Structures are given as C-alpha cells and as structure tokens.
Amino acid sequence: MPKIVDPEARRQAVADAVLRVVAREGVEGASLRNVAEAAGLAVGSVRHYFRDHDELLLFTMRELSARIDRRVRAHVDRLLDPAAHHERPAEVEELIGEFLALDDERYREAVLWAAFCGAARTRPELRVCAVEMETGTRALLSRVLREAQKAGGLPADLDVDLEVLRLSALLDGLNLRAMLEPEYVTPEAQRAVLRRHLRSLKATR
Structure with missing residues (x-):
C-alpha cells in the first residue's frame, strides 16, 4: 500500500531544510538542489x-515570521491581564526581549531573519513579507506602550509613534551587534540596554 504523504507536513519539512541551509550559507546558498539534499528529497x-524557487523562499520566510509571532503573542494576554499589573514592567521587558537574540533559538531566528531581510532588498516578493513582519512588530510595540501609558506607567504626553520607531531601531541594532560580536553584546548586555531604555521612557518629556 503506497505511503500517504501529508502535503502540508512535507512543505513544512522542506521549509525546515531551507532554514538549515540559510543558517549555514545564507539565502544565496538555498538553491533547490541544496535544499533537496538537506531535506533528503529529489529536486x-x-x-x-x-x-518555483521564489515560492519556496517566500513560504519559508512566512513560516519563520509565523514562528516568531507565535512565540511573542504567547506573552501578550498575560502582559495585558489587569490581575498581573504589579508585574507589568517585568512582563514588558520579557515580551520585548522576545525580539532579541537572548538564547540559542532566538539567536538562530535573528540570524535567519536578517538573512531574509537582506535578500528582500533585491527580491520584491520577500520584501512584502519583511514589511508585513516589521509592521506587525511595530503595531505590537505600540499596543504595549499605549497600554502602559493608559495604566500610568508612562508619561501621558509620550510620543508613542516616535518611541516605537526608536525601540525598533534599538532592537535591530542589538541583534545586529549580537550576531557580529556575540562575546561583547551578550544576552546580559542586551537585557541591560533594553531595561535602561524602558526606564528612560518614564522620564521622557
């Protein structure tokens, strides 16, 4: 009896193979041949x-984006739960820290996302996905800061849109430096910078 293959499970397995190749060789190394070899399949x-190859890369980039989003969203309900108000500063730091390379999983995701975003500069189909992810991240950061503002944890006159852009730039910069100089920009250093930045928002006028 022929083996029944779940098409979606197979697509996920191929996407995992793409991510392994990209982690080693960058997006430019993720040829159909290299991906097929990594997945243990024929081209x-x-x-x-x-x-085609473009559809393969776009599917993989969206899958990576979805994995990051699922991990981050797991914190949102807890953060915005009024019963956890006394823990809000720690919860905010924990949530935003999900966008930083603070452990092996998040470091790998940061490397992969940077690789795809670099490729998106010259691949319009990937750029759409990159912009969607960045837009979603800014929307989430905006929601978190506005909720903190409503709760009295941030100044009422804080320019949230500007602070979201500043925070996004901080996260991008920390991830880039952590990828290039992990011995200098350690997880502890990243947390310290993020904590200092979040505390500075309370004094922003």
Missing part, C-alpha cells in the same frame, strides 16, 4: 510541493 519532489 523533483521539492518542485512537486513548490511552484
């Missing part, structure tokens, strides 16, 4: 599940 089998 023809990969083509069976993806129309």
